[in-house]
Amino acid sequence: MDKYSELRTTNSELRTKEIMTPREAAEYLSIHVRTIYRLAKNRDIPCRKIGGSWRFKKDALDEWLSGRENEAPEEKG
Numbered sequence: 001m002d003k004y005s006e007l008r009t010t011n012s013e014l015r016t017k018e019i020m021t022p023r024e025a026a027e028y029l030s031i032h033v034r035t036i037y038r039l040a041k042n043r044d045i046p047c048r049k050i051g052g053s054w055r056f057k058k059d060a061l062d063e064w065l066s067g068r069e070n071e072a073p074e075e076k077g
Helices: 011-016 022-029 033-041 058-070
Strands: 048-050 053-057
Touching: 022 033, 022 053, 022 058, 033 053, 053 058
Parallel strands: none
Antiparallel strands: 048 053
């Protein structure tokens, strides 16, 4: 077991965790952590800054994803 194994979060742990760090949210959404920070900074993703650190609620992320699925692509013309 290496020294970083304690820092890794398994997929099953992410599914049950209610409040996530940016790294955990990025893993949960399968995107790069830099993308999470950009989305948070631009307020394009539901999040809160607590004591200088971003936090993400799993339920809010799930809802946000569901809303994205229902959005119709913009029509060109």
